[in-house]
Amino acid sequence: MHSLIDFLLTYWVQLVCAVIIVAVLPLVAGYIVLMERKVMADMQARLGPMRVGPHGLLQPIADALKLLIKEDIIPDEADKAIFWVAPLISVTAGMLAMSTLAIGPWFQIADLNIGLLFIVGISALGIFGIVLGGWSSNSHYSLLGALRSAAQLVSYETAAGMAIVGALMLAGTLSTREIIATQNDYGVWFVFAAPVGFFIYVVASIAETNRAPFDLPEAESELVAGYMTEYSGFRWALYFLAEYTNMVVVASIATTLFLGGWLRPFAGTRAFNFLDFLPSVLLLGVAGYCFYRAPKQPVKIQKMVLAAVGAMIILVALILAAPLLAPAGSFVASMKAGLHGAFWFLLKVGLYIYLFMWLRFTFPRYRFDQLMRLGWQFLIPLSIVNVMGIGVALVLHRHFGWSHWTAFPLTTILTLAVAGLLAAAGEKQEKTHAIVGEEA
Amino acid sequence: MADQRVPFATHADSTVLGADEIVLNMGPQHPSTHGVLRVKLRLDGEKVIGSECVIGYLHRGVEKIAEHRTYTQFAPYVDRMDYVAAVSNGLGYCEAVEKLLGAEAPLRARVIRTILTELQRIASHLFWLGTHALDIGALTPLFYCLREREEILKIFEKYCGARLTTHAFRIGGLQYEAYDEFEKDVERFCKPFDKRVDEYESLLTGNRIWVGRTKGIGILTAKEAIDYAASGPVIRASGVKWDIRKAMPYAAYDLYKFEIPTGKNGDTFDRYIVRMEEMRQSRLICLQAIENIPAGPIMGKVGKVLKPPPGEVYHAIEAPKGELGYYIVSDGTTQPYRVRIRPPSLINLEAFDKMIRGHLVADVVAIIGTLDIVLGEVDR
Numbered sequence: 172m173h174s175l176i177d178f179l180l181t182y183w184v185q186l187v188c189a190v191i192i193v194a195v196l197p198l199v200a201g202y203i204v205l206m207e208r209k210v211m212a213d214m215q216a217r218l219g220p221m222r223v224g225p226h227g228l229l230q231p232i233a234d235a236l237k238l239l240i241k242e243d244i245i246p247d248e249a250d251k252a253i254f255w256v257a258p259l260i261s262v263t264a265g266m267l268a269m270s271t272l273a274i275g276p277w278f279q280i281a282d283l284n285i286g287l288l289f290i291v292g293i294s295a296l297g298i299f300g301i302v303l304g305g306w307s308s309n310s311h312y313s314l315l316g317a318l319r320s321a322a323q324l325v326s327y328e329t330a331a332g333m334a335i336v337g338a339l340m341l342a343g344t345l346s347t348r349e350i351i352a353t354q355n356d357y358g359v360w361f362v363f364a365a366p367v368g369f370f371i372y373v374v375a376s377i378a379e380t381n382r383a384p385f386d387l388p389e390a391e392s393e394l395v396a397g398y399m400t401e402y403s404g405f406r407w408a409l410y411f412l413a414e415y416t417n418m419v420v421v422a423s424i425a426t427t428l429f430l431g432g433w434l435r436p437f438a439g440t441r442a443f444n445f446l447d448f449l450p451s452v453l454l455l456g457v458a459g460y461c462f463y464r465a466p467k468q469p470v471k472i473q474k475m476v477l478a479a480v481g482a483m484i485i486l487v488a489l490i491l492a493a494p495l496l497a498p499a500g501s502f503v504a505s506m507k508a509g510l511h512g513a514f515w516f517l518l519k520v521g522l523y524i525y526l527f528m529w530l531r532f533t534f535p536r537y538r539f540d541q542l543m544r545l546g547w548q549f550l551i552p553l554s555i556v557n558v559m560g561i562g563v564a565l566v567l568h569r570h571f572g573w574s575h576w577t578a579f580p581l582t583t584i585l586t587l588a589v590a591g592l593l594a595a596a597g598e599k600q601e602k603t604h605a606i607v608g609e610e611a
Numbered sequence: 612m613a614d615q616r617v618p619f620a621t622h623a624d625s626t627v628l629g630a631d632e633i634v635l636n637m638g639p640q641h642p643s644t645h646g647v648l649r650v651k652l653r654l655d656g657e658k659v660i661g662s663e664c665v666i667g668y669l670h671r672g673v674e675k676i677a678e679h680r681t682y683t684q685f686a687p688y689v690d691r692m693d694y695v696a697a698v699s700n701g702l703g704y705c706e707a708v709e710k711l712l713g714a715e716a717p718l719r720a721r722v723i724r725t726i727l728t729e730l731q732r733i734a735s736h737l738f739w740l741g742t743h744a745l746d747i748g749a750l751t752p753l754f755y756c757l758r759e760r761e762e763i764l765k766i767f768e769k770y771c772g773a774r775l776t777t778h779a780f781r782i783g784g785l786q787y788e789a790y791d792e793f794e795k796d797v798e799r800f801c802k803p804f805d806k807r808v809d810e811y812e813s814l815l816t817g818n819r820i821w822v823g824r825t826k827g828i829g830i831l832t833a834k835e836a837i838d839y840a841a842s843g844p845v846i847r848a849s850g851v852k853w854d855i856r857k858a859m860p861y862a863a864y865d866l867y868k869f870e871i872p873t874g875k876n877g878d879t880f881d882r883y884i885v886r887m888e889e890m891r892q893s894r895l896i897c898l899q900a901i902e903n904i905p906a907g908p909i910m911g912k913v914g915k916v917l918k919p920p921p922g923e924v925y926h927a928i929e930a931p932k933g934e935l936g937y938y939i940v941s942d943g944t945t946q947p948y949r950v951r952i953r954p955p956s957l958i959n960l961e962a963f964d965k966m967i968r969g970h971l972v973a974d975v976v977a978i979i980g981t982l983d984i985v986l987g988e989v990d991r
Contacts (some may be wrong), residue, residue: 193824202874211750214751214756215750215751215753215754216754216755216758217754261853269862285861311633311634311635311636312635314633315657315972316634319657383748383750384748386748386822387973393643393972393973394972395642395976442796495625519680530749532750533749533751533814534748534818534820535744535747535748535815535820535821535822535824536747536748536749536820537748537817537820537823538823538824538971538973539657539823539971539973540971541820541823541824
């Protein structure tokens with residue numbers, strides 16, 4: 172008993188963080204879905220969900236309830252044990268990967284010294300859930316989806332890994348906390364030092380999370396739903412949860428590695444200190460919109476809910492503003508790092524996910540062979556060149572005393588030239604090797 | 612009982628399933644077979660090495676129904692064949708019966724028919740573009756296309772009260788006079804429409820992924836297209852300049868100037884370009900037609916009870932999907948002895964197996980989409 176209390180006393184922060192992740196992440200995933208539907212509706216000249224709650228704000232909860240009470244179907248021919256356990260593997264891997272991510276300086280379960288390696292390794296396990304789920308369903312659509320998924324993840328994991336390596340060379344550490352600290356010291360986010368690496372990571376992370384235009388494993392117009400075809404109800408919801416968790420994970424990795432993590436833009440420059448007020452101002456704007464829309468809702472309860480949402484956002488804005496207004500040195504002022512860090516981190520993650528959605532609603536889907544060609548013949552060679560380029564830049568900077576401003580742009584331009592060459596070569600090959608019918 | 616999974620044996624070379632091969636059953640319930648088409652695919656990995664289309668899930672016996680209805684009664688039924696282009700179906704049937712009767716609709720009626728049919732062609736092509744892009748994974752064009760199509764459906768609704776299965780025409784002419792704002796409405800739709808087509812093209816034509824997904828997919832050479840008796844955009848994309856509106860003018864098409872867009876390679880990309888260009892040409896026809904709709908009666912002299920003399924007639928029109936033909940045999944009574952319909956979707960679908968062989972599963976939906984089939988018309 173004593174040891175348990177000891178344990179709780181030592182690790183209460185981590186435990187609270189873990190509980191928050193497990194409890195809140197499904198909700199967050201639900202609201203990302205709502206955001207996606209709203210973004211999609213905006214781009215497609217329509218309104219999106221509007222019925223459940225004001226502007227559809229309660230839609231995720233209604234969806235979750237519906238999925239919970241649906242009949243739980245396991246096909247007769249399926250391998251029941253594996254069918255049962257596969258979605259759990261996916262979700263667990265996604266959630267575990269969250270554990271070493273630092274959402275602001277305060278919120279982190281464990282600051283492992285191999286942090287990023289751990290995340291990459293764990294999130295790669297999630298693919299087992301997909302492959303096993305597809306295989307155990309005993310359906311051709313599922314099987315094809317799982318096969319595609321396996322091949323795709325293996326290919327793009329390599330490119331993503333190499334992109335990460337580039338940023339790690341700049342940081343010189345695997346710990347998420349220290350990577351962000353290094354970016355603070357450099358005074359520049361790594362996206363500006365290694366833009367090509369960032370680009371590769373964006374493309375590879377979209378492919379890794381099975382998002383359009385690389386959503387072949389679940390291409391709804393070809394394979395119905397790919398590996399999830401036979402799943403329904405809550406098991407299906409788990410796969411969905413895993414997918415959106417993975418989106419948050421890759422967005423967090425990109426934020427940590429390339430976008431300066433929880434750092435404010437121009438964190439080191441005093442002249443930009445007014446940006447500290449941006450979070451509160453942004454939220455007040457959103458709250459103002461809520462109050463503006465509230466009287467226009469058709470039902471009284473919706474008016475009240477929207478007004479309450481506005482009030483809550485004002486509360487958050489005030490909490491974010493409090494450390495800035497409090498006298499320096501007080502306890503309230505010391506909360507600035509944690510609160511504002513979390514805000515900036517989540518804002519960047521949100522913008523990254525928005526980029527995913529934007530791409531999804533703009534592009535058609537790749538075909539499988541095109542996807543593989545893009546991965547192996549363009550992204551992987553480019554990511555290797557990118558790593559070499561960053562290495563050269565670092566040597567020039569550290570041993571030959573070149574400044575950042577000459578070394579990094581130079582190697583970036585060289586890397587881009589290689590990218591051009593690769594693209595040209597790919598184009599040429601595509602012309603000669605186009606697969607066309609009649610060979611069967 | 613596992614050995615009961617017998618491969619389909621209609622193709623001579625597909626009686627035995629190799630060790631690496633699976634049979635994938637696509638449809639009849641599938642998101643992108645455009646209705647209840649069932650395709651059995653023999654796959655080696657993801658590569659399609661054989662296919663068979665199973666049709667008939669939407670068979671309603673339209674041709675048989677015709678034998679038990681009078682000529683007038685049967686007219687609304689044809690709207691239910693290609694329900695995406697009901698106006699064109701009606702035009703073909705009405706003109707075929709008029710030919711059988713030896714009557715002709717007055718010029719005013721023919722011009723209004725032309726306008727409505729061309730609007731219907733635009734609507735059909737818009738629907739095709741949206742769903743085709745959706746099949747290939749572009750979600751957004753669908754909603755833009757439906758937005759534009761809605762404008763056309765509103766014009767139909769104002770004209771005859773119905774939006775989808777319109778039954779807009781009558782044998783011998785029109786039942787309804789064009790409403791007061793008709794020209795204005797058509798002009799309001801057509802004037803900015805070329806900009807809209809440019810907008811869709813800006814989303815798709817230059818897109819690397821779109822080009823990669825459509826170029827070189829499902830090639831049909833000019834000779835093959837003719838051998839398969841393909842028609843409509845499918846044959847024109849293969850470079851054959853065949854359009855019944857020009858070859859055997861009907862309605863009022865001989866009055867207007869328009870081009871027949873053709874492709875070169877006969878692949879999915881060319882069919883896409885041809886249809887985009889056809890929408891622009893249809894817009895031009897509509898604009899020319901509303902400039903001067905001649906005055907006069909809208910109904911010809913055909914009598915209340917239609918009793919065509921014994922004989923037979925074949926009349927074809929250029930429907931949005933291709934040659935839509937009606938072969939009607941009359942025995943001198945009020946009911947047709949036989950009505951045979953040549954649906955363009957069915958004939959075009961026959962080229963499917965030829966087009967898909969050697970391509971991947973993902974191309975199956977692209978090719979089904981590019982053929983622009985409507986199962987109501989395939990099965991009748």
